[in-house]
Amino acid sequence: MAQLTFYGAVAGVTGSMYLLQTDHSNLLLDCGLFQGRREEEEANLKPLPFAVSSLDAVVLSHAHLDHSGRLPLLVAEGYSGPIYMTKPSGDLIEVLLKDAASLQERDVEWENKRLRRAGKPEVEPLYRAEDVQETLKLCQGLNYQQRISITEDVEVRFLDAGHILGSAIVELYISERGVEKKLVFSGDLGNSQAALLRDPEAVQSADVLLLESTYGDRDHRSMEDTLQEFEDVILEASENGGNILIPSFAVGRTQEIIFRLGELYQQGKLHQQAIFLDSPMAIAVTEIYHRYQNIYNAEDKAAIETASLTASAKERSLHTFLPILRYSISTDESMALNKVERGAIIIAGSGMCNGGRIRHHLKHNLWRKQSHVIFVGFQAMGTPGRALVDGARYFKIAGEEVIVKAAIHTLGGFSAHASQTQLIEWLGHFEGEKPRLFLVHGEENAKQALATVATTHGWRPHIAGLGEKVKF
Numbered sequence: 001m002a003q004l005t006f007y008g009a010v011a012g013v014t015g016s017m018y019l020l021q022t023d024h025s026n027l028l029l030d031c032g033l034f035q036g037r038r039e040e041e042e043a044n045l046k047p048l049p050f051a052v053s054s055l056d057a058v059v060l061s062h063a064h065l066d067h068s069g070r071l072p073l074l075v076a077e078g079y080s081g082p083i084y085m086t087k088p089s090g091d092l093i094e095v096l097l098k099d100a101a102s103l104q105e106r107d108v109e110w111e112n113k114r115l116r117r118a119g120k121p122e123v124e125p126l127y128r129a130e131d132v133q134e135t136l137k138l139c140q141g142l143n144y145q146q147r148i149s150i151t152e153d154v155e156v157r158f159l160d161a162g163h164i165l166g167s168a169i170v171e172l173y174i175s176e177r178g179v180e181k182k183l184v185f186s187g188d189l190g191n192s193q194a195a196l197l198r199d200p201e202a203v204q205s206a207d208v209l210l211l212e213s214t215y216g217d218r219d220h221r222s223m224e225d226t227l228q229e230f231e232d233v234i235l236e237a238s239e240n241g242g243n244i245l246i247p248s249f250a251v252g253r254t255q256e257i258i259f260r261l262g263e264l265y266q267q268g269k270l271h272q273q274a275i276f277l278d279s280p281m282a283i284a285v286t287e288i289y290h291r292y293q294n295i296y297n298a299e300d301k302a303a304i305e306t307a308s309l310t311a312s313a314k315e316r317s318l319h320t321f322l323p324i325l326r327y328s329i330s331t332d333e334s335m336a337l338n339k340v341e342r343g344a345i346i347i348a349g350s351g352m353c354n355g356g357r358i359r360h361h362l363k364h365n366l367w368r369k370q371s372h373v374i375f376v377g378f379q380a381m382g383t384p385g386r387a388l389v390d391g392a393r394y395f396k397i398a399g400e401e402v403i404v405k406a407a408i409h410t411l412g413g414f415s416a417h418a419s420q421t422q423l424i425e426w427l428g429h430f431e432g433e434k435p436r437l438f439l440v441h442g443e444e445n446a447k448q449a450l451a452t453v454a455t456t457h458g459w460r461p462h463i464a465g466l467g468e469k470v471k472f
């Protein structure tokens, strides 16, 4: 008998982690950070709920920190076996985990200054850069479709999940005394309307299926409407002469926005003089996207090729598609943008404006009525981004209050996750006897809504609880 235990992404979407125990091996599927409110993040400090020394292998669905962010902790606790993932995920986690470690080290340094002054004992970061280095040494990159044996009785195969570069649907084949059982983990499934990536691959069979439910309760606004609104705002800004700020996450959304701006440029609809990508991390990620253009979807790959005819095959990229794209890497380059009063589009992090270079651009642009801010991603409650979306009249930065006169736009249609309709469509590819379906990675109401719709399609979904065990 194989046994699966749900250790994360059960109440909510973060902390993705599942333990698979077979007759001969123990395997961890994802090892993500809990993210969100302080109380939720405290769960990261708890000891891992299994013996690290008993693990034979780790399999990672994709690079996002809510799936990968506790890997260095696992390694710091003594794990030294292989960590399997797709090749692009291997490149992306290097950027993401290094950034996570430096943020944690910086936070703790700050906290310790306070603790020292109070005469209290100092605290340690969750993990350090050295732990990330050790983690990266254990990573093994596989190609999509490549089926390989990873423990005595388990084989793995990654299929494209179309969510971010390198994201995978994980198939685990377990052999048990001559009988094969198949566990499928959807990972995070992509939105088939999104740019650059392919649609999530279809799976026809499984014994046990774990399905993400992030958008289990809703559909996205149509991509057509979203792109039309994007085009309108950009035109309006070029007519009234202001800058456009786009707060954006480094992985995925930034590259999608660059591609969409490239489409407008190619159609002669972009009149701005320059687009600045002002985020060292987003630049590093965009360069990784360039390295794997061969796995973009056929249509977008063809659009880039057609627009880049004078460039050699090697040079073709988002840069030849959008030639006015500039990278600003150093702090000086970023500061120089403060002097640009018109005709620029600045893409910078963080996506919810709670840190990063976007904050100084907001300071220099929000008070001008000709400026525009376009939100292209989800804004969580309590973040500065959410306050701006909700109509805040002042923006507080470094003790200074800046009046908000800029036009604030929210484009709801960009999403890296499959909508409810797309999730149900993906389930529709299964043939014959339906697998046991477990809904994970979603807020309670999203899972409930998805369960209701899946039931009408003949499924018997189960919403897994934390620590729940399933034998199959």
Ligand SMILES: [Zn+2]
Binding pocket: 062, 064, 163, 188
């Ligand atoms: Zn994800």
Ligand SMILES: [Zn+2]
Binding pocket: 013, 016, 064, 066, 067, 188, 441
């Ligand atoms: Zn996720």
